Amino acid sequence: MRKTICAILVLAAVSAFGQTPQGSTTRYWSQEYWAQKGDVRLYMFRKRSEAPRPGQAALPVLFLVHGSSLSGRSTFDLAAPGRGDYSMMNAFAGYGFDVWTMDFEGYGRSSHTDGNSNIAEAVKDLKAAADLVMRETGQTRLNLFGESSGGLRVGAFAMAYPDRVGRLVLAAFTYTGQGSPTLADRAKQLEFYRTHNRRPRDRDMIRSIFTRDKPGTSDPAVAEALADAELAFGDTIPTGTYLDMTANLPVVDPTKVKAPVLLVRGEHDGIATEEDLLDFYRRLPNPDRQFIVLAGAAHAVALGLTRAQLWHVMRSFLTLSNAPR
Numbered sequence: 001m002r003k004t005i006c007a008i009l010v011l012a013a014v015s016a017f018g019q020t021p022q023g024s025t026t027r028y029w030s031q032e033y034w035a036q037k038g039d040v041r042l043y044m045f046r047k048r049s050e051a052p053r054p055g056q057a058a059l060p061v062l063f064l065v066h067g068s069s070l071s072g073r074s075t076f077d078l079a080a081p082g083r084g085d086y087s088m089m090n091a092f093a094g095y096g097f098d099v100w101t102m103d104f105e106g107y108g109r110s111s112h113t114d115g116n117s118n119i120a121e122a123v124k125d126l127k128a129a130a131d132l133v134m135r136e137t138g139q140t141r142l143n144l145f146g147e148s149s150g151g152l153r154v155g156a157f158a159m160a161y162p163d164r165v166g167r168l169v170l171a172a173f174t175y176t177g178q179g180s181p182t183l184a185d186r187a188k189q190l191e192f193y194r195t196h197n198r199r200p201r202d203r204d205m206i207r208s209i210f211t212r213d214k215p216g217t218s219d220p221a222v223a224e225a226l227a228d229a230e231l232a233f234g235d236t237i238p239t240g241t242y243l244d245m246t247a248n249l250p251v252v253d254p255t256k257v258k259a260p261v262l263l264v265r266g267e268h269d270g271i272a273t274e275e276d277l278l279d280f281y282r283r284l285p286n287p288d289r290q291f292i293v294l295a296g297a298a299h300a301v302a303l304g305l306t307r308a309q310l311w312h313v314m315r316s317f318l319t320l321s322n323a324p325r
Contacts, residue, residue: 028093033136035102037128043109044102044129045073046136047089052098058138059098060166062318063129064088067148067172068241069201069209071108072101074229075147075302080222088145088302091311097318098137102129104153106198106238116197118240119251122153123160130157130164141166143318147302148172148271149241155252162258169314171264172299174272175280177249182212182270182299186246193243201237203227213298214268222303254280260288262317264310266297290317 029051033044048059064076077089085091089099103110104125106117115121130142143166146154151173158165177183192199206227210218244251261284265277274293281291292313296306 026090026094028090033132035125035128035132037105037124040105040111040113040125042102042105042111042125042128043072044100044132045077045089047077047093047099049093049096052137059096060318061133061137061139061142062092062097062099063133063142063144064099064101065126065144065146065150065154066101066104066107067146067150068245069205069237070226070230071103071110071233073103074108074226076101078222078226078229078303080219080225083219083221083225086222086225086303086307088307088311092315095315095319097143098139100129100133102126104238108233112234114197115238116240116243117238119149119152119156119244119248121240123156126153126157127161130161134164140164143167143169145169145171145314146173148299149245152241152244152251155257158259159253159256165259167260167262167318168257169262169264169317171301171310172266172269172271173263173277173280174245175250175252175254175276177245177272178276179273180271180276183246186242190243190246193239193246196239198236199239199242200235201230202235203231206230210298210300210303213266213270217266217268217296217298217306218300218304226303252280254283255285257284258286260286260317261290262314263289263291264301264313265291265293266299266301266304267293267295268298269301271299288320 028047030047035042035044066072066075078086080086092099104117104122106112144154151170158168207223210223263281294309297304301310
């Protein structure tokens with residue numbers, strides 16, 4: 001018999017108030033920024049319900065961190081006309097957050113270099129980005145969300161800079177990778193990742209993000225909109241996170257993550273088993289933690305058909321009475 005565990009394990013249902021808007025006409029204030037990491041320029045993007053005003057109380061910051069194959073705005077501010085609202089930035093700006101995202105080195109609008117943009121380098125990127133966000137907002141702690149390898153980036157940053165972190169949401173995360181069919185398949189290309197700093201990333205590869213675990217958990221038209229947005233930046237992407245996820249796990253030590261953590265897994269996600277994530281969860285030192293399974297979701301929780309579940313559980317976690325604001 002399985003041991004009883006203290007995790008909060010929920011197969012969440014989409015509540016009426018959490019339904020995705022189908023024709024939202026709300027306008028949000030937005031602004032582009034650039035952070036500097038040595039010679040590398042890092043693109044950043046910000047959204048709020050309205051422009052900041054002098055003397056106004058600072059809003060809580062939510063910083064959204066992208067994964068291995070996509071950039072920030074394509075993941076978190078995607079326009080998919082006629083398919084519903086797919087912008088997590090819109091959703092959380094509407095909830096009263098000061099929402100930011102960025103492109104890591106080698107991705108999107110940021111500098112494309114000879115580096116492979118691995119997890120260790122991402123911590124440096126996030127440090128440069130956090131400096132800018134803290135300067136612009138006056139906040140001293142950021143709430144962070146990371147999806148897939150974005151979760152590894154966020155977790156590594158939380159280990160390195162605990163004093164800058166409020167609450168963490170780790171979605172589509174992997175700990176040791178044990179038992180992961182996705183990582184077992186990816187490891188077949190390990191030698192390529194070791195010897196190349198960029199890998200091919202075409203339309204079919206972007207489509208596969210939505211279909212490899214459980215077809216029918218996402219809208220095919222959204223995958224096409226995402227591919228349209230991403231391929232404007234080229235058909236290659238850095239290999240660093242793939243190398244880390246196939247050869248260097250674990251890269252996040254849960255005992256060194258001191259912040260409150262919400263750990264989110266899609267029911268059909270092939271990147272990590274439930275057992276692997278529960279092992280991570282048990283080792284987290286902060287008792288303010290939750291583990292939630294999203295029914296009907298696969299790996300792409302932020303852009304799936306059930307994304308409103310994610311928004312709902314994130315909003316609940318980030319607005320607990322003891323959450324930093």
